[in-house]
Amino acid sequence: MKRCSCNSSLVIVIIPRLQCYKGLQDQHGIDMLSVVNSLILSINCMDLEFMKCCSCNSSCIRFYLVELLRLSGYDAAVCTSRWHGTGKVPGGDHEYIDIINYNDSGNTDRLVIDIDFRSHFEIARAVPSYNRILNSLPVVYVGSLTKLNQFLQVMAEAAKSSLKQNSMPLPPWRSLAYLQSKWHSPYQRQIHPEPEPVSDPFVSQHKLCAGHLNRVKSLIQFEMETDRSHLKKPASRAKVDRWRIRTP
DSSP: OHHHHHHHHHHHHHHHHHHHHHHTSOHHHHHHHHHHHHHHHHOOGGGGGGOOOTTOTTHHHHHHHHHHHHHTTBEEEEEEEEEOOBTTBOOEEEEEEEEEEEOTTSOEEEEEEETTGGGGGOOTTOOHHHHHHHHTSOSSEEEOHHHHHHHHHHHHHHHHHHHHHTTOOOOGGGSHHHHHHHHHSOEEEESSOOOOOOOHHHHHHHHHHHHHHHHHHHHHHHHHHHSGGGSOOOOOHHHHGGGBOOOO
C-alpha cells in the first residue's frame, strides 16, 4: 500500500514538472524540434549505407541527420564528448549533435540535439510510475544546455526514488553527475565520419542501426500524434531561419 502511494506521488509531482519544461522550451528550440523530427522521419534505412562509420553505434544516423541539417542551411555537427572518471563517476564518452547560431553581436547560441533522449534514463526493475515518467520525456531532445539540465535533475531524482522502492542503489551511470558529463564535458565537433576498413561486423552494425532508426521514427510519430496539445506550434519560417547559416 505504501509503495502504491509512493508511485502515485512520484507521478503527481514529476510529470507536471516535465510537461512544464517541455511547454516552456524557448520558441527557437521548439521550431528546431519540428525541423529535426521531420528530417529524422525522412531518413530510410538505405540512406545509412552511405555513411561509412566504423564501430557505428548509430553514428550513421547522427551523421546523416547532420548532412540533412547542413543541406538545409544549419551549422550542425556531430559532437563527441569524453571525460575521465572522478570519484564515483565513471569515465566515458557520448555522441550527440549541436547547431550553432552566430548572431549580429558576434556571440553564438548553441542548441543540443540528442536523437534517443529517453534511453539515457532507462533503469532495471523500474516501478510503473517511473515508466510513465520516462514516456513523458521528449523522444528527441532539442534545446539549450540550461533546459537539458532541468530534465537531468528531475530524471536523476525520479530514478533514485524508483530504485529505492525496490531496495536497489542508484548505479553511477544514472547519477546526475554522470548524466551531466555526457553533454558538459569537452567535446570535438565533426561534420563527416572517419571511415575505417571493416568486414562483416560493419554490416551487422548497420542492421542494428536500421532497427534503432525505425524504433526512434515510430516513437516520434506516436509522440506527434498524442502529445500535440503539450507542445507549442512551430513558429513562422522566418523564426526557424534564424538558425540557418548566413551567407553574404
